[in-house]
Amino acid sequence: MITWLAWATGLLSLAVGVAALVATVRGRRIDDVQLLGSAVLELALLVQGAVGVALLVRTERPVDGVLFASYLLTSVLVVPLGAFWAVGERSRWGTGVLAVAALTTGALVLRLEQIWRTGG
């Protein structure tokens, strides 16, 4: 993994997640800013996914390919699925779902970086 890219997506996940968490506590419904934040996060995850696949194909280090690829795939699916589930709820809890999705993504990025570094 490109370390700075993993850091960027990880911190972005954390930022979007914490912002959504604060908005949930304050009783805010999903707004455009939160959806935009989630979209930017998804874009970063897609870039990281593409870079991750390219690195995995070329690397000569012993990295568990199945494990790494499954985490990559999951990392790009969580935010869209979460957003889909979130927009069906017109209360603060929709925002809460966005928080769960973004924070989950942060954990996935952490694991991805760890798998890449240690091999599995």
Added chain:
Amino acid sequence: MAEPRPEATRHGAGRVLIAVYAVFALAASARAGYQLATHFSAAPLAYLLSALAAVVYVVATAALATATPASRRVAWAAVGVELVGVLAVGALSVLDAEDLPDETVWSGFGAGYGYVPLVLPLLGLAWLHRTRPRR
């Protein structure tokens, strides 16, 4: 407050609860699938427990999200099994680590996942109780 209907299960705070259940359904399924596919013979008991956990989370997620009277009964059962499972596997992993040489989602009472697997079934039962239909 109006009387909760079955659909109440999938709204409000239940929305977030179901999202967390979905995350664990995914995490446990991926983990079990990977373990069973790559090195099942290394620790059959642990991997079968992993698979059981995965099934329980998938069923609980689907049943909570469906939110009909019938699916709520399925959810009660699934979340109940989940609570027993995390307590039993957690205790087993602490008392007799040799029988569980490899981790499951429920090992150490879910310590590897921030103890969320221990708290989740309690929240699930509380939510099912709170959204129960009243006559």
